Amino acid sequence: MSNRIINNSNDKKERVSRSQHFTFIIFIIVSAIFWLLIKLSQEYSETYNMSITYQDVPNNKLLTQKIDSTVKFNITARGFYLLELSMLHPEELVIHLKNYTIHKSDENVYYISTLPLNENIAKLLDIDPSLISFSKNTLSFKLEKLVSKQVNVVSKINVTFEGSYNLYKPITIKPSKVTVYGSQTGLDTIHAIYTKAVELTNIKENTMIDIALENPNTKLFRLNPDKVKMSLEIAKFTQSKVVIPISTNGGRYQIETFPKMDTIYFIVALKDFERVSATQFMVSPEISGVNLKEANKLLLKVTKHPDFVKNIRTEPTDVEFILLK
Known part of the structure; x- marks a missing residue:
C-alpha cells in the first residue's frame, strides 16, 4: 500500500516537471519571436552589388571596356524589407545608355551620373528612390569610334557525297565578303570571317543553305550581314x-x-x-x-x-x- 502511494507521488512530480519544462520552452520561443519582430521593425542600412550591362550604345560608337562593371549602393529600410530583398533582389542591372546623358572625361573614356539610376533601381526593387544611395557619383566606360572594313568569308563546311556524286563547281558563298564594324585597333586583327561549322553527309543533289557567321568577339565587333548563303552544285562523276x-x-x-x-x-x-x-x-x-x-x-x-x-x-x-x- 505504501509503495503505491509513493509511486503516485512520483508520477505527479514528473508530470509537474514536464509541464514546467514545456511552459519554459514556449516562453523562450515567444520571447524570441517578439525579439525578432522588434529587431526587424527597426531600420538598417545594407550594401548591395549588381553587375552592369550597358545597352543602346550610340550608333557611331563601340563599347570596348566597362571601367565600372558593377554598381554598389546602400538601401536604408526596415529589417522586414531588407530580409525579403536579400533573397529576391536581381543580380544584374541593365543600363540603356540612350536614356542617359553621356559625358566625356578623357580620350575614349565616358561616364554617366548615378543619380538617375535611383529611379531605375527603385522600380526594379519596388522601393522608394529616397532609400537608395550610391557609393559613386558616376559610372565610367570606354567608347571608341566605330569604323568598318570588308573581309572575305571563309567556309567551315565538311561535305561527303553519296556514291560517285561530287562537287561540279567550287562552293559559292554569297555575299563572299562581309562588313565588320569595330574599333580601328580591333579591326587590324581581323583578316577573314568564318562561317559556323557545318557538316553535310551523303549529298547527291544541288544544295543551298543559310549559314551563320562566327563573330570573333560579339562585344567588340558587329557583322553585316551576320549570315551567308552557301550553294553546292552537285553532279554524278x-x-x-x-x-x-x-x-x-x-x-x-x-x-x-x-x-x-x-x-x-x-x-x-x-x-x-x-x-x-x-x-x-x-x-x-x-x-x-x-x-x-x-x-x-x-x-x-x-x-x-x-x-x-x-x-x-x-x-x-x-x-x-x-x-x-
Missing part, C-alpha cells in the same frame, strides 16, 4: 583516262624519256564526258631544280588539263631519261 605523249619541249636540255607515253586518270561529270579530248592534256617531266647529269628519274606533272576534270593522277608517276646531245 565517272572515271576516265587519256594516253598522251610525254612533252619534253621547253627545257634547257633535250631529253628522251622511257616510256614516251603516259596515262592520265581523272574523274569527269557524266554531262561533260563527251567534251573530254586527249589534246586538252599535257604532261611533262619536272626538271626545275634537278641536276640532270646526276638524276636517274624525273617526276611527271600534268601541266595542262580542262578545268572540268578532278582527281588527276598519272601512271607512271616518274620516268627514266637520257640526255641528248
Whole structure:
C-alpha cells in the first residue's frame, strides 16, 4: 500500500516537471519571436552589388571596356524589407545608355551620373528612390569610334557525297565578303570571317543553305550581314583516262624519256564526258631544280588539263631519261 502511494507521488512530480519544462520552452520561443519582430521593425542600412550591362550604345560608337562593371549602393529600410530583398533582389542591372546623358572625361573614356539610376533601381526593387544611395557619383566606360572594313568569308563546311556524286563547281558563298564594324585597333586583327561549322553527309543533289557567321568577339565587333548563303552544285562523276605523249619541249636540255607515253586518270561529270579530248592534256617531266647529269628519274606533272576534270593522277608517276646531245 505504501509503495503505491509513493509511486503516485512520483508520477505527479514528473508530470509537474514536464509541464514546467514545456511552459519554459514556449516562453523562450515567444520571447524570441517578439525579439525578432522588434529587431526587424527597426531600420538598417545594407550594401548591395549588381553587375552592369550597358545597352543602346550610340550608333557611331563601340563599347570596348566597362571601367565600372558593377554598381554598389546602400538601401536604408526596415529589417522586414531588407530580409525579403536579400533573397529576391536581381543580380544584374541593365543600363540603356540612350536614356542617359553621356559625358566625356578623357580620350575614349565616358561616364554617366548615378543619380538617375535611383529611379531605375527603385522600380526594379519596388522601393522608394529616397532609400537608395550610391557609393559613386558616376559610372565610367570606354567608347571608341566605330569604323568598318570588308573581309572575305571563309567556309567551315565538311561535305561527303553519296556514291560517285561530287562537287561540279567550287562552293559559292554569297555575299563572299562581309562588313565588320569595330574599333580601328580591333579591326587590324581581323583578316577573314568564318562561317559556323557545318557538316553535310551523303549529298547527291544541288544544295543551298543559310549559314551563320562566327563573330570573333560579339562585344567588340558587329557583322553585316551576320549570315551567308552557301550553294553546292552537285553532279554524278565517272572515271576516265587519256594516253598522251610525254612533252619534253621547253627545257634547257633535250631529253628522251622511257616510256614516251603516259596515262592520265581523272574523274569527269557524266554531262561533260563527251567534251573530254586527249589534246586538252599535257604532261611533262619536272626538271626545275634537278641536276640532270646526276638524276636517274624525273617526276611527271600534268601541266595542262580542262578545268572540268578532278582527281588527276598519272601512271607512271616518274620516268627514266637520257640526255641528248
